[in-house]
Amino acid sequence: MLFVGDDWAEDHHDLEVQDERGQVLKRARLPEGMAGMSRFHEIVASFLPDDAQPSQVRICIETDRGPWVRALVSGGYQVFGVNPKQAARHREVLGNSGAKSDKGDAHALADMARTRGHQLAQVAVDSDVAEAVKVVTRAHQTLLWERTRHMLRLRAALRDYFPAALEAFTPLGLTSPAVLALLAKAPTPASAARLTISQISAALKGRRDIAGKAARIQQVLRSEQLGQPEVVAAAYAGAVRALVAVITTLNTEIKTLEGEVEAHFGRHPDAEIYLSQPGMGVILGARVLAEFGDATGRYVSAKARKNYAGTSPITRQSGRSKTVHARFIHNDRLVDALHLQAGCAILHDPEVRAYYDELRARDVGHNAALRQIGNRLVGILHGCLKTRTVYDRTTAWQHRHDTAAA
Structure with a gap:
């Protein structure tokens, strides 16, 4: 050797x-x-x-x-x-x-x-399809995070010189095309106050109750608000135009990458198993697949997969002291995806909802309950991948009914 x-x-x-x-x-x-x-x-x-x-x-x-x-x-x-x-x-x-x-x-x-x-754990290489899914999903998620950062910068700028815009546009979403179009057209309080109902309605095309929304936006934009001197407002307007342009470009590229994620994920042989999991759609399924990988033998048990996911707790024991803690060292992208999956699953799967309600009845906090649900769902996913079967609600949660009956 x-x-x-x-x-x-x-x-x-x-x-x-x-x-x-x-x-x-x-x-x-x-x-x-x-x-x-x-x-x-x-x-x-x-x-x-x-x-x-x-x-x-x-x-x-x-x-x-x-x-x-x-x-x-x-x-x-x-x-x-x-x-x-x-x-x-x-x-x-x-x-x-x-x-x-x-x-x-x-x-x-x-x-x-x-x-x-x-x-030591030997390196296991994922398939080419899984590597491709990882590349596009990570790029897609990175752009989403970048858009959020720029949106927060835009919100901070508007709060400093144009609070009426926040009041008028926040219900629509500051990254929505309609809001970006209106800010690009009228980035200062004075120009926004001159927007007509027809101009606002044109930006809101495709939404419900356009007339009511347009009237409310115009009323807010024309209301009296605290502001900045004209020269300072013009400077802020230049910064806002730049942020609007960046966010608009990010919206376009995010949409393009979303199509790439769907295409590459659809080619993977495990796509059907991932999509069958509760609370998991194409984007979340692609993220979870990308971060777990598909190398054979990488996870010897469901516990090993849960430990890598960061959903399983860790125990610290010394003498008579024994405490259980959440894992803080983990794959942030995977934990984020599993947290979102758990949040969606409690809305659409009655067994997951029953488990969530049981945890909450035991005074477990919302986020802690979602973490425990995510941990259980990772174990279910491991079993489905191991047996090459799609999610079956009866099989996955039968142990809870057997325990209750006993």
């Missing part, structure tokens, strides 16, 4: 190769890319017999994604993607001086692969 520590950077990799006794056989710095990967194969091959298999090489690296890791896994090596915090703790075991270098990190990773390989 060979044990390799790979301390990666953006443009290079520091390697250390050890044998089974921990003796250092080779140290090298390789460039990122094809040239570096070719050199990596040459170094490994120089220390292995001709009849050796790639699986006789264990590689420890502080990442589990990227072209380099994918190439290593495709080469048949045993690749372990470790958390940087794990690597830092192991480095402290080897020496407590506090010294740190790229060569030292490579040495610690190689030693970690040699001494703790049986405790």
